[in-house]
Amino acid sequence: xxxxxxxxxxxxxxxxVGHFPCQVHWGDxxxxxxxxxxxxxxxxxAATWALMGxxxxxxxxxxxxxxxxxxxxxDCQFVAPAQHGDRCEVRSRITRFGGASFVxxxxxxxxxxxxxxxxxEKRVWGRYASGPGTPLKGxxxxxxxxxxxxxx
Amino acid sequence: xxxxxxxxxxxxxxxxVGHFPCQVHWGDxxxxxxxxxxxxxxxxxAATWALMGxxxxxxxxxxxxxxxxxxxxxDCQFVAPAQHGDRCEVRSRITRFGGASFVxxxxxxxxxxxxxxxxxEKRVWGRYASGPGTPLKGxxxxxxxxxxxxxx
Amino acid sequence: xxxxxxxxxxxxxxxxVGHFPCQVHWGDxxxxxxxxxxxxxxxxxAATWALMGxxxxxxxxxxxxxxxxxxxxxDCQFVAPAQHGDRCEVRSRITRFGGASFVxxxxxxxxxxxxxxxxxEKRVWGRYASGPGTPLKGxxxxxxxxxxxxxx
Amino acid sequence: xxxxxxxxxxxxxxxxVGHFPCQVHWGDxxxxxxxxxxxxxxxxxAATWALMGxxxxxxxxxxxxxxxxxxxxxDCQFVAPAQHGDRCEVRSRITRFGGASFVxxxxxxxxxxxxxxxxxEKRVWGRYASGPGTPLKGxxxxxxxxxxxxxx
Numbered sequence: 001x002x003x004x005x006x007x008x009x010x011x012x013x014x015x016x017v018g019h020f021p022c023q024v025h026w027g028d029x030x031x032x033x034x035x036x037x038x039x040x041x042x043x044x045x046a047a048t049w050a051l052m053g054x055x056x057x058x059x060x061x062x063x064x065x066x067x068x069x070x071x072x073x074x075d076c077q078f079v080a081p082a083q084h085g086d087r088c089e090v091r092s093r094i095t096r097f098g099g100a101s102f103v104x105x106x107x108x109x110x111x112x113x114x115x116x117x118x119x120x121e122k123r124v125w126g127r128y129a130s131g132p133g134t135p136l137k138g139x140x141x142x143x144x145x146x147x148x149x150x151x152x
Numbered sequence: 153x154x155x156x157x158x159x160x161x162x163x164x165x166x167x168x169v170g171h172f173p174c175q176v177h178w179g180d181x182x183x184x185x186x187x188x189x190x191x192x193x194x195x196x197x198a199a200t201w202a203l204m205g206x207x208x209x210x211x212x213x214x215x216x217x218x219x220x221x222x223x224x225x226x227d228c229q230f231v232a233p234a235q236h237g238d239r240c241e242v243r244s245r246i247t248r249f250g251g252a253s254f255v256x257x258x259x260x261x262x263x264x265x266x267x268x269x270x271x272x273e274k275r276v277w278g279r280y281a282s283g284p285g286t287p288l289k290g291x292x293x294x295x296x297x298x299x300x301x302x303x304x
Numbered sequence: 305x306x307x308x309x310x311x312x313x314x315x316x317x318x319x320x321v322g323h324f325p326c327q328v329h330w331g332d333x334x335x336x337x338x339x340x341x342x343x344x345x346x347x348x349x350a351a352t353w354a355l356m357g358x359x360x361x362x363x364x365x366x367x368x369x370x371x372x373x374x375x376x377x378x379d380c381q382f383v384a385p386a387q388h389g390d391r392c393e394v395r396s397r398i399t400r401f402g403g404a405s406f407v408x409x410x411x412x413x414x415x416x417x418x419x420x421x422x423x424x425e426k427r428v429w430g431r432y433a434s435g436p437g438t439p440l441k442g443x444x445x446x447x448x449x450x451x452x453x454x455x456x
Numbered sequence: 457x458x459x460x461x462x463x464x465x466x467x468x469x470x471x472x473v474g475h476f477p478c479q480v481h482w483g484d485x486x487x488x489x490x491x492x493x494x495x496x497x498x499x500x501x502a503a504t505w506a507l508m509g510x511x512x513x514x515x516x517x518x519x520x521x522x523x524x525x526x527x528x529x530x531d532c533q534f535v536a537p538a539q540h541g542d543r544c545e546v547r548s549r550i551t552r553f554g555g556a557s558f559v560x561x562x563x564x565x566x567x568x569x570x571x572x573x574x575x576x577e578k579r580v581w582g583r584y585a586s587g588p589g590t591p592l593k594g595x596x597x598x599x600x601x602x603x604x605x606x607x608x
Binding site: 023025026027031033042045046049053058059060063083084085132133 | 330388
Binding site for chain 3: 178179181182183184185188190215236283284285286
């Protein structure tokens with residue numbers, strides 16, 4: 001288990017912050033009456049897509065340009081249990097841009113201000129040879145793309 | 153992103169290894185035609201339950217004794233993409249026992265021997281005050297329980 | 305396959321209509337690039353909970369009063385395919401109250417007005433003997449509860 | 457709610473029966489401690505794919521030939537509750553072949569012989585213009601395909 005070392009580094013990218021609203025549904029919970037943990041990763045994935053959409057890289061454009069962002073790694077610390085009905089928000093920011101990869105950090109916060117979980121995803125910026133299902137190749141992330149995520 | 157540091161440590165617990173069979177279903181995949189990553193965490197959770205069951209702590213006993221094993225953290229490295237129809241196995245072992253917590257490491261391997269993913273879960277050994285839905289308290293993991301997971 | 309016969313009947317209950325917003329996420333879609341159909345049932349379940357919440361029977365109250373509403377049957381017609389990024393709404397109404405059961409009809413409509421799917425759920429109104437996990441018994445639905453769903 | 461009228465008709469197709477093993481995992485259950493109902497639909501989908509695979513139309517072939525089988529409708533009756541740990545089997549058969557559509561009936565049976573649920577799916581037999589993500593067109597189901605499902 002790690003402490004999201006990269007995120008604490010001094011060189012963290014000065015990112016905009018996305019806000020993805022979500023709610024704990026009945027079927028997201030387990031017999032213990034609390035959220036089933038893969039739900040957090042489903043939220044983190046959706047939050048990353050929303051962050052991309054917020055800078056102009058929404059699902060339609062990603063599809064049309066044959067872009068994808070497959071995962072290299074993901075982690076999450078579960079800080080406080082969430083219950084059915086809890087309203088939350090995933091706060092997402094890009095903490096690092098590598099050559100063809102980037103790291104997204106996510107804080108999952110309940111509407112009473114409680115942090116429920118903190119996670120991160122390392123993803124590759126890639127393009128399909130010719131549409132979904134065909135081979136995917138990582139690409140250098142263009143400076144124009146990086147600039148879109150820079151906080152002003 | 154971390155490299156499962158704890159797992160590489162010299163003091164790794166000498167654990168039995170569980171084998172949990174699984175398969176990539178149509179609905180486990182995304183529009184890229186590969187596995188949607190939270191699926192790996194669903195498998196890891198089920199594999200941990202199967203590992204517990206293999207030493208006598210199956211769902212029925214856990215329920216009756218009001219035992220639970222909530223998550224503290226989880227991570228996964230995605231090594232190779234999995235496709236619809238792939239048959240896999242989650243190989244699980246306990247790499248560390250703390251006072252009231254333990255770490256389970258999982259290797260997800262396709263039937264052609266390819267490692268698809270490697271993850272770990274840190275969990276607490278706990279008991280509900282009086283059944284699911286009531287407060288849960290961590291408990292010292294009994295030596296008898298630890299012994300069940302020791303490889304011979 | 306049926307045509308939701310009950311719903312077309314003349315004796316349909318004059319119900320309020322709930323509006324549950326939802327969105328097609330990346331992980332809700334399959335390799336065909338369209339929504340994986342069990343997602344609609346996940347939405348219908350969440351929409352029914354939201355409808356209950358809108359009349360004062362939210363998750364917290366249901367939990368505290370040991371109430372539940374297990375399913376007897378569910379069906380859905382898939383009218384038009386949904387894609388990643390589509391913003392939708394589930395419009396839910398109660399079409400029938402039986403003794404201890406009720407039927408909820410759901411229209412899933414995209415924000416451009418297109419109906420994507422139409423489904424229904426038949427549920428029982430029940431109470432746990434003593435909290436989740438303990439036996440559940442159907443109960444006659446009180447007239448006060450029915451009244452809450454009557455459109456004015 | 458309907459009683460799978462088509463299935464009870466005299467003209468039911470004399471189908472082979474597929475057997476798809478499955479198990480109720482922790483994360484498949486809800487705070488009531490029983491299976492979350494969309495899980496049955498996930499199983500039915502996987503069972504239909506397994507049935508197809510059993511006659512030579514596995515995921516790889518379906519992908520290579522750009523074949524798909526999108527849903528028109530699905531329904532399920534929930535007969536008995538399933539709990540975490542229950543081992544089950546989905547027994548699937550084709551009850552009707554239309555021109556470009558077919559109906560699959562599924563019985564979900566626990567290993568003690570108890571029927572947990574009974575459902576059906578109406579699907580179209582179709583082909584993508586040029587791979588996943590491109591438009592899909594229904595096709596007349598070839599007689600050779602129908603013959604593969606005929607019980608001997």
